[in-house]
Amino acid sequence: METGLPASPDVLELGGEKFESRLLLGTGGVPSLEVLERAIVASGTQLVTVALRRVEASTSGALLSVLDRCQVRLLPNTAGCMTAREAVTTAKLAREAFETDWVKLEVIGDDRTLLPDPVELLEAAERLVADGFTVLPYTNDDPITARRLADIGCAAVMPLGSPIGSGLGIRNPHNIALIREAVTVPVVLDAGIGTASDAALAMELGCDAVLIASSVTRARDPELMASAMRDAVTAGRAAYRAGRIPQRWHAEASTPFHGLPNL
């Protein structure tokens, strides 16, 4: 996103765009648009997800006004799609509606776990990349699937930490680190984050960004949690770049033994 500011040394490059914030915010689950607006501002996010649903006595105009005011880029999703065909059509509808070829590609296997269906996901990703979309796929925490998605030409891979909305955090940190090693495109931890320490862990594992929705929108105080997540992402990223000490089985003294008096 062009900000006119001098290039920061640590910007997120995603789909050919630059972002100062490494926090992507989902908008689902907010109690009101006023709360959403305050949470977006507090999070510092520059990229928020939205969905398409049947027009009813819709509040879409009010939602769009909030998002326009926040000057965030919109990332439409294909939430609820269970086949590649549905997801591809939904992505094309979103491209018409939002005038963006960016899509958060979700193809779920069932509505109880909301876990991705990797077979349908790979097929949808392939078709959308071929059609010129910038595809950001929500995927399992499987390094092989992630590599396949990157090989197809996805602009990022977005592995889950745990099921959507579960707040269970990152159940397999080792796999997330393996995914970081397996691909060169950005890795965005998507789904499962429950609280700030989960977001910090994702960044410490080498993720380039996190996508957070329920843990902010359904927190008792979404604005305060958005602020906590912003700090956590910043701290986790800094810790990753700083290079943590190795974990050891035994102690390693920080005060020298040399020169210890004989008392």
Next chain:
Amino acid sequence: MKLTVNGAVADVPVGTSVGDLVRVRIDDRRRVAVARNGEVVPRAEWDTTALAENDVVEVLAPVAGG
């Protein structure tokens, strides 16, 4: 003629276009998308796309999500 619009039967005059249908469904046409029989109808073609008996139409608008 009868159509299915957003999952419900709708009776509209013969000759109704996609654009006509959208106009009566929603005031704010910003960021609305339409599928007809499972295919996207580009916004530029709304007014020239005539609907036919038994068409299945989805008129979609942005919502908060994911």
